[in-house]
Amino acid sequence: MATATTPNFLEVNRRTFLRMSGAAAGGLFLSLHLAEPGHARQTPKAQAYPPAAFIHVRSDGKIVIQVNRLEFGQGVQTALPMLLADEMDADWSQVIAELAPAADVYSDPIAGIQMVGGSGSIAHSFEQYRQLGASARAMLIAAAAAQWNVMPEQCRTEASVVYGPNSQSAKYGELAESAAKLPVPESVQLKKESELHLSGKNTRRLDSRGKCNGSQKFGLDVDLPGMKVALVAHPPVFGARVKSFNADAARAISGVRDVFEMPLVRGTGVAVVADRFWAAKQARDRLQAEWNTASVEHPDTAQLFSKYRELARTAGNIAMTRGSAASMDSIPSSKRILAEYEFPFLAHTPMEPLNTTVRFDSSGAEVWAGSQFQTFDQMAVAEVLGLKAEQVTFHTEMAGGGFGRRAVADSHVQREAATIAKRLPGIPVKLIWTREDDVQGGYYRPMFVHRVDVGIGADGMPIAWRHVIVGQSLVAGTPFAARLIKDGVDATAVEGVADTAYAIQNFYVSAHHPEINVPVLWWRSVGHTHTAFVMETLIDELAMRAKTDPIAYRLKLLSPDAKKLRACLTLLREKTASWRDSATGNRAVGVASHESFGTGVACAVEVSVENKRPKIHRAVIAVDPGFAVNPLSIESQMQGGVTFGMTQVMPKGAITLKDGRVEQRNWDGYTPPYINDAPVTVEVHIVPSSEKPTGCGEPPVPVISPAIVNALSRLTGKRYRSLPLAEI
Amino acid sequence: MMRLGPTLLLGVLLLAIVSIGAASREQGDTPDRETTPNRPAGLAAWQKIYSVMSHPRCINCHTASDYPEQGDDRHRHLFNVVRGPDGKGVPALQCATCHRQANADSTGVPGAPDWHLAPLSMRWQDAADRILPSSAVCKTVSDPAKNGGLDGAALIKHHQTELVKWAWKPGLRNDGSARSVPPIDYEEFMVATREWVQAGMPCTK
Amino acid sequence: METFKLTVNCQQKDVTVDPSTPLLWVLREDLKMSGTKYGCGIAACGACTVHVGGVPTRSCVLPISLVGERPVVTIEAMSNDTIGRVVEEAWESEDVVQCGYCQSGQIMSAVALLKATPKPTDKDIEESMGGNLCRCGTYVRIRQAIKAAARQLG
Structure with missing residues (x-):
């Protein structure tokens, strides 16, 4: 009925929004590229990515492949070479993957900058790496054919060998030199799915051994002759400036080379440079600094929540409207749910603390960093040092996790490192952010408050939905604002609600973005961290009210075009049929499903309460990422992603501020899940698909928290609308 | 008053039984705790001892649970530290994984020789991590069945171990501040211990 | 100094x-x-x-x-340790690592566990590995790898 009466322009708006939102989800940084019409979504041409920049076939037969983005756990250093080697018919055992330095040629084909984020690695570089492999193979064949005086069509390839029609054979390593001189083919034919021998198969990681025997070097392990270590004393309140400081005690520490005030992206700080980390740390501990904190806003969690709750009572800028916003008013209160949700700031705390090494001299600079945004970080270092970007050699170092924390538009860590290096020309300086710097240093997932009014129809399905979201914009003031903020709404704050796959006739979403003196940043799965929690706990509450199976209820409510979620829920139902309805006693099952970054995920968890905490006996995941390039890696991402997602249900899973100061210092105060918090088992089922692949790094994160509390609600009869979870 | 009567009576009776037991074990120089004129002095000494034993530096490792506690707020030991079969943790997460023979003031980790949790029989807390009352702790400390078979002399010796002495030199926290120490100094604690033992280790009910 | x-x-x-x-x-x-x-x-x-x-x-x-x-x-030195080598191999065959930054510590703890407890139960694993954080959340596979190593050593 409502569909018939929905004015056309709303439909148009919805489609427009979904396109924009889909772009945001698929690759947050599509924005940059959309600014140049005609470039977006264009299939990259082989010439745009010369094989020579990506593939080096050594005479010993080793094939060295450059990976155009950071490896920080997500497995791209294995998956992209798999795609390339598959098309190239390279001997997989001879493949070496390297992380490419910053260079235009290594830009993300969709985003237009060199970066990793938005679960875009495979989604954006799938065809690129296949084409690279196919081009290389064609060139090797052409070289062999010329040598043997045969037609290329008469040759075939297998495991790094070209075979000719008359039992000739030549190894790739022997052909490489002549092949490199040949022109890159205009176009190449990619393999059919049935011809792939690596892609689609469980493939172990290439970087395992070095990470198991201690030989893998990460950014923090960079060691250069004459290198110094730098720590920075940051202001106790964001943006504050040094009033005065006494460095006598700091300088008295043996090995301390320099102590000086320096500008920061926000406020000023005091740098301590020493021969070794421990000297730098002792010196910083002894530094007596006075800060001028009066001139900056002192954010306070309790006050902010109260302000946010007030804001949530009023409509914000419209993110999405469908049907009639007024329809809610005619629904009696007995058929309504009014729910208010609160989410705290969250820190990423990747295992490897933030760091960057810079060496600067008159001719240029060299940088070593595990960066999700090489392009921006390289530009930032160049700017600080008064150089052109191309004068800055930027090495991409293996990173110990990131989860968004190494994708910072203002490049504040690299700017600090460059500022210090500028003062010490010719001397490499490694800037280390200690764990305390990291926990207290901002760039958090923002706080959010959601206020949702749901009207329930006679059949128990939601017929009206009024939703206000309050939280800082992630992109305001960054280069991404122009494309991601529309009509005063930051797409990253409302994704997962505004574009919900549930067909709700009268649907009205608005958002407020207060400006707060706390730097904020995308946290693995971005807006979906909170939006999925709200949607999936409310939908579950509705299903319970309707006394309907939670999977059946979701399937009924999904819009017809939600193919991936439908497939996931159907697979989840099948894979959990033997036990899902028979959980008894002190155990209950919770379900959640959510699509993000183009990938659908459905999750069921079996939970009991032990020591006042949820114990996750098992989790089962059904995921639809399109074509599964490396199913083993997808399984790992799902298993790890749900555990990462549990950060926000941990009792100490919150960053809080009191009078401008962050109250947590380290993992003693902000405590992510350990092995006994994580699910005992995580079973992963992949929906068979030949669709274009989508990412898997972020999509598991949103589903786990709502699945857990949905199980808890079934055990305790209570609703859980604030995170982190207090004692059960 | 009326209702207190039987409780008091029972208490005296229990105390008598415990005392007779103690008297029969501790012959010679240890006077009978029920009849000795030193009993009030012994009880006063015990209260001093209790003020030490109930201090976080001591009681944090006399828990009734499968974990030690930390800090003056006696929170559960962080990082999932567990008691283990002999009070020294489990194979890959032992007490000695962090706590060594001396305080590590530069990193804020306390240490002393033989760092370990007291056995459960020596718990001075209840299952909800509440400190047991003076009389209950007293009984635990004075009962060889619970205190690891220590008689008075052995108890004095136990109080002279480095681990016990550590409570008065507990080192610095990782922010550089000093850990708090028990309310009386070590010498006074030892004087009290000797007095209490001399008095036959009396306990209030 | x-x-x-x-x-x-x-x-x-x-x-x-x-x-x-x-x-x-x-x-x-x-x-x-x-x-x-x-x-x-x-x-x-x-x-x-x-x-x-x-x-x-x-x-x-x-x-x-x-x-x-x-x-x-x-x-x-773990590659030259009888148990260390088996643990590293189990880590590789179970494809445990993601970012890998915590895994040196995880492996050192796992080796200590297996040296003392050749057949660890789930509880043994949770207790002994309880102080090793992994932000990537590889715990499920760490558990599997420890059990695989125990089988290999048994």
Whole structure:
């Protein structure tokens, strides 16, 4: 009925929004590229990515492949070479993957900058790496054919060998030199799915051994002759400036080379440079600094929540409207749910603390960093040092996790490192952010408050939905604002609600973005961290009210075009049929499903309460990422992603501020899940698909928290609308 | 008053039984705790001892649970530290994984020789991590069945171990501040211990 | 500054450092053995775990002055350790690692567990590995790999 009466322009708006939102989800940084019409979504041409920049076939037969983005756990250093080697018919055992330095040629084909984020690695570089492999193979064949005086069509390839029609054979390593001189083919034919021998198969990681025997070097392990270590004393309140400081005690520490005030992206700080980390740390501990904190806003969690709750009572800028916003008013209160949700700031705390090494001299600079945004970080270092970007050699170092924390538009860590290096020309300086710097240093997932009014129809399905979201914009003031903020709404704050796959006739979403003196940043799965929690706990509450199976209820409510979620829920139902309805006693099952970054995920968890905490006996995941390039890696991402997602249900899973100061210092105060918090088992089922692949790094994160509390609600009869979870 | 009567009576009776037991074990120089004129002095000494034993530096490792506690707020030991079969943790997460023979003031980790949790029989807390009352702790400390078979002399010796002495030199926290120490100094604690033992280790009910 | 005589992975090493320096930084910066990782500096994460005198030890909180004569064994020596080698192989065959930064410490803890408890139960694993943080959340596979290594050693 409502569909018939929905004015056309709303439909148009919805489609427009979904396109924009889909772009945001698929690759947050599509924005940059959309600014140049005609470039977006264009299939990259082989010439745009010369094989020579990506593939080096050594005479010993080793094939060295450059990976155009950071490896920080997500497995791209294995998956992209798999795609390339598959098309190239390279001997997989001879493949070496390297992380490419910053260079235009290594830009993300969709985003237009060199970066990793938005679960875009495979989604954006799938065809690129296949084409690279196919081009290389064609060139090797052409070289062999010329040598043997045969037609290329008469040759075939297998495991790094070209075979000719008359039992000739030549190894790739022997052909490489002549092949490199040949022109890159205009176009190449990619393999059919049935011809792939690596892609689609469980493939172990290439970087395992070095990470198991201690030989893998990460950014923090960079060691250069004459290198110094730098720590920075940051202001106790964001943006504050040094009033005065006494460095006598700091300088008295043996090995301390320099102590000086320096500008920061926000406020000023005091740098301590020493021969070794421990000297730098002792010196910083002894530094007596006075800060001028009066001139900056002192954010306070309790006050902010109260302000946010007030804001949530009023409509914000419209993110999405469908049907009639007024329809809610005619629904009696007995058929309504009014729910208010609160989410705290969250820190990423990747295992490897933030760091960057810079060496600067008159001719240029060299940088070593595990960066999700090489392009921006390289530009930032160049700017600080008064150089052109191309004068800055930027090495991409293996990173110990990131989860968004190494994708910072203002490049504040690299700017600090460059500022210090500028003062010490010719001397490499490694800037280390200690764990305390990291926990207290901002760039958090923002706080959010959601206020949702749901009207329930006679059949128990939601017929009206009024939703206000309050939280800082992630992109305001960054280069991404122009494309991601529309009509005063930051797409990253409302994704997962505004574009919900549930067909709700009268649907009205608005958002407020207060400006707060706390730097904020995308946290693995971005807006979906909170939006999925709200949607999936409310939908579950509705299903319970309707006394309907939670999977059946979701399937009924999904819009017809939600193919991936439908497939996931159907697979989840099948894979959990033997036990899902028979959980008894002190155990209950919770379900959640959510699509993000183009990938659908459905999750069921079996939970009991032990020591006042949820114990996750098992989790089962059904995921639809399109074509599964490396199913083993997808399984790992799902298993790890749900555990990462549990950060926000941990009792100490919150960053809080009191009078401008962050109250947590380290993992003693902000405590992510350990092995006994994580699910005992995580079973992963992949929906068979030949669709274009989508990412898997972020999509598991949103589903786990709502699945857990949905199980808890079934055990305790209570609703859980604030995170982190207090004692059960 | 009326209702207190039987409780008091029972208490005296229990105390008598415990005392007779103690008297029969501790012959010679240890006077009978029920009849000795030193009993009030012994009880006063015990209260001093209790003020030490109930201090976080001591009681944090006399828990009734499968974990030690930390800090003056006696929170559960962080990082999932567990008691283990002999009070020294489990194979890959032992007490000695962090706590060594001396305080590590530069990193804020306390240490002393033989760092370990007291056995459960020596718990001075209840299952909800509440400190047991003076009389209950007293009984635990004075009962060889619970205190690891220590008689008075052995108890004095136990109080002279480095681990016990550590409570008065507990080192610095990782922010550089000093850990708090028990309310009386070590010498006074030892004087009290000797007095209490001399008095036959009396306990209030 | 003071000179300390260390035995690291069966080799004698002399280092001249401030006595308060944690073993972690002596290993990483003075001995250039970067396999042992800095994660938190407060023994919260276990990334810095090494064996000191056979005891799995958080090297980030152990001042060099407290090491004494006890031999130090780090991740770099695990490939030559009977149990260490099996654990590393299990880690590889179970495809445990993601970012990999915590795994040196995880493996050092797992080796200590298996040396004392050849057939660990789930509870043994949860208790012994309970202080090793992994932000990528590889715990499910760590559990599998420890069990696989135990089978291999059994």
